Amino acid sequence: MSAVNSAIVIGGGIAGPVVATALHRAGIAASVYEAYPGPAYNIGSGLGFASNGLAALDIIGAGDAVRDVALALPASQIAIGDKLITVPALPGAEPLRIVDRSDLHRVLHDHAAASGVGFHYSKRLVGVDETADGVTAVFDDGSSATGDILIGADGVKSTVRRIIDPTAPDADFTGMLGFGGYARISTPVTPDTMTFAFGRNAYYLYWPLPDGRVAWGANLPSKQYLTLTEARDRGAAQWLSVLRDTYAADSPGAELVADTAPEDFEITGGLHIMPPVPHWSRGRLVLVGDAVHAPSNSTGQGASLAIESAIELARCLRDFDSVPTALGSYELIRRPRVEAIAARGAKINSTKTLGPVMRRLMPLVMPRFFGSKKLQAQMAGEQNYRIDWAASV
Ligand SMILES: Cc1cc2nc3c(=O)[nH]c(=O)nc-3n(C[C@H](O)[C@H](O)[C@H](O)COP(=O)(O)OP(=O)(O)OC[C@H]3O[C@@H](n4cnc5c(N)ncnc54)[C@H](O)[C@@H]3O)c2cc1C
Incomplete structure (x- = not known):
C-alpha cells in the first residue's frame, strides 16, 4: 500500500512525463508543471537512445512510439584521423537510436496525457511549502499546487535540488x-x-x-x-x-x-x-533525472538513465507505505549505477580535451581502450540493464 496518493512533478522534459506516467500506472495521480510554454520547445538536435532506455520506456508502453520516430544506427565506429575502428556490437542490445528532441518531447507528452497525466505550462517553480502531511509548490505566476510528494525533474540546473539542500553542488x-x-x-x-x-x-x-x-x-x-x-x-x-x-x-x-x-x-x-549529489531527497521532496545525476553527453546515457530512475522512483513509491523508506530505497537502487556511468563519462571527457602531444598518441592508445574486455563488460552492464516492474521492490 503506497504512502502517497498524489504527486507534483516539476519539469516536463524527459524524466517528468515518464515518472508521471509510471506513477499513474502505480495508481498515484501525478501532474506535471513545466516552466516553458509548451511540450516541443527544444528545436532540432538528435539524442541517442541506448537499449536500456528504450526497454525502460517499454514498461510505460512508450517504447514503440519512440522507436517509430527514431533512426536506428546498427553500427558504430571510432575515427582517429584516417584510421577507423569498428566498435563491436553488444550481444542482446538493440541498435542505438537517434531521436529528434522535439519528437521525443512530443511523444512522451502525448503518451503521458493519454495515460491521464495533466500538464501545466508556463509554470516555473520558485518555492515550496512543506507540512507534515503535504507539500505545496509555488510558481512564478503566483499560482500553487498541493500534493503528497514533489518530484524535481527540473534538469541540470534544478531549483528543487537547491530547495532540498541549499549547499548542494552545481553541475x-x-x-x-x-x-x-x-x-x-x-x-x-x-x-x-x-x-x-x-x-x-x-x-x-x-x-x-x-x-x-x-x-x-x-x-x-x-x-x-x-x-x-x-x-x-x-x-x-x-x-x-x-x-x-x-x-x-x-x-x-x-x-x-x-x-x-x-x-x-x-x-x-x-x-x-553532475558531481555526486549528497542528498537525493528531503522530507516529501525528491530528485530524478539530470537534476540529480546528469552523466555528461559523452556517455550517451543521460536520457536513458533519467527514464530508468523515473520508473524506479514510481516503483518504490508504489511498494512502500512510508515516504522515507520509498525515497531511501530509490536512492539505494539508483545511486551506484548512475555514479559509475558518470565516472565513465568523465574519463571519456578527458580524452576529448587532450593537448596536442597526447592527441598524437591517440591512434596507439584508443584501439586498445575501445577494444578492452573491461570496457565491453561495462557497456554491456549499462545497456542490458532491465527493470522488473512487476516485481515488488
Ligand atoms: C548536447 C547534448 C547531447 C546529449 N546527448 C545525449 C544522448 O545522445 N543520449 C542521452 O541519453 N542523453 C543525452 N544528453 C542528455 C539528455 O539530454 C538529458 O540527460 C535529459 O534531457 C535529462 O532529462 P531530464 O528530464 O532530467 O531534464 P531536462 O530534459 O533538462 O528537463 C528538465 C525540464 O525542467 C524544466 N524546468 C527547469 N526548471 C524548472 C522550474 N523551476 N519550474 C518548472 N520547470 C522547470 C525545464 O524547462 C525542462 O523542460 C545530451 C545532452 C546534451 C546537452
Missing part, C-alpha cells in the same frame, strides 16, 4: 561547448553507422540521414563556460567560423561545418556533468 563544466548541424556533403560516409571522430583539434560525431544529409555534433574544448543563452548570443556565423578553423584538417569534419547553413546549425552551450 560542473566539462570544458566543452556543444554544437550540432545538418549538411549535404560529397565525401561518402559509412551507411547506418554512428561515427565518433577524434579530430586533430577536437572531437565530433556524425551519422547519415535517410534524406541523404549527414547530421553531426561537435564538442569544442573551451576554457570559458558559456550558458546556452550566452553561446547563442554570439550568433551562428561566428561559431561556424570558429568550427571551420577547428576542424579544417579533418575529413569529413571540415566539409560538414563548411556545408552547414546557419539555419541548420544548433548551439547547445556549455556541456555539464
Whole structure:
C-alpha cells in the first residue's frame, strides 16, 4: 500500500512525463508543471537512445512510439584521423537510436496525457511549502499546487535540488561547448553507422540521414563556460567560423561545418556533468533525472538513465507505505549505477580535451581502450540493464 496518493512533478522534459506516467500506472495521480510554454520547445538536435532506455520506456508502453520516430544506427565506429575502428556490437542490445528532441518531447507528452497525466505550462517553480502531511509548490505566476510528494525533474540546473539542500553542488563544466548541424556533403560516409571522430583539434560525431544529409555534433574544448543563452548570443556565423578553423584538417569534419547553413546549425552551450549529489531527497521532496545525476553527453546515457530512475522512483513509491523508506530505497537502487556511468563519462571527457602531444598518441592508445574486455563488460552492464516492474521492490 503506497504512502502517497498524489504527486507534483516539476519539469516536463524527459524524466517528468515518464515518472508521471509510471506513477499513474502505480495508481498515484501525478501532474506535471513545466516552466516553458509548451511540450516541443527544444528545436532540432538528435539524442541517442541506448537499449536500456528504450526497454525502460517499454514498461510505460512508450517504447514503440519512440522507436517509430527514431533512426536506428546498427553500427558504430571510432575515427582517429584516417584510421577507423569498428566498435563491436553488444550481444542482446538493440541498435542505438537517434531521436529528434522535439519528437521525443512530443511523444512522451502525448503518451503521458493519454495515460491521464495533466500538464501545466508556463509554470516555473520558485518555492515550496512543506507540512507534515503535504507539500505545496509555488510558481512564478503566483499560482500553487498541493500534493503528497514533489518530484524535481527540473534538469541540470534544478531549483528543487537547491530547495532540498541549499549547499548542494552545481553541475560542473566539462570544458566543452556543444554544437550540432545538418549538411549535404560529397565525401561518402559509412551507411547506418554512428561515427565518433577524434579530430586533430577536437572531437565530433556524425551519422547519415535517410534524406541523404549527414547530421553531426561537435564538442569544442573551451576554457570559458558559456550558458546556452550566452553561446547563442554570439550568433551562428561566428561559431561556424570558429568550427571551420577547428576542424579544417579533418575529413569529413571540415566539409560538414563548411556545408552547414546557419539555419541548420544548433548551439547547445556549455556541456555539464553532475558531481555526486549528497542528498537525493528531503522530507516529501525528491530528485530524478539530470537534476540529480546528469552523466555528461559523452556517455550517451543521460536520457536513458533519467527514464530508468523515473520508473524506479514510481516503483518504490508504489511498494512502500512510508515516504522515507520509498525515497531511501530509490536512492539505494539508483545511486551506484548512475555514479559509475558518470565516472565513465568523465574519463571519456578527458580524452576529448587532450593537448596536442597526447592527441598524437591517440591512434596507439584508443584501439586498445575501445577494444578492452573491461570496457565491453561495462557497456554491456549499462545497456542490458532491465527493470522488473512487476516485481515488488
Ligand atoms: C548536447 C547534448 C547531447 C546529449 N546527448 C545525449 C544522448 O545522445 N543520449 C542521452 O541519453 N542523453 C543525452 N544528453 C542528455 C539528455 O539530454 C538529458 O540527460 C535529459 O534531457 C535529462 O532529462 P531530464 O528530464 O532530467 O531534464 P531536462 O530534459 O533538462 O528537463 C528538465 C525540464 O525542467 C524544466 N524546468 C527547469 N526548471 C524548472 C522550474 N523551476 N519550474 C518548472 N520547470 C522547470 C525545464 O524547462 C525542462 O523542460 C545530451 C545532452 C546534451 C546537452
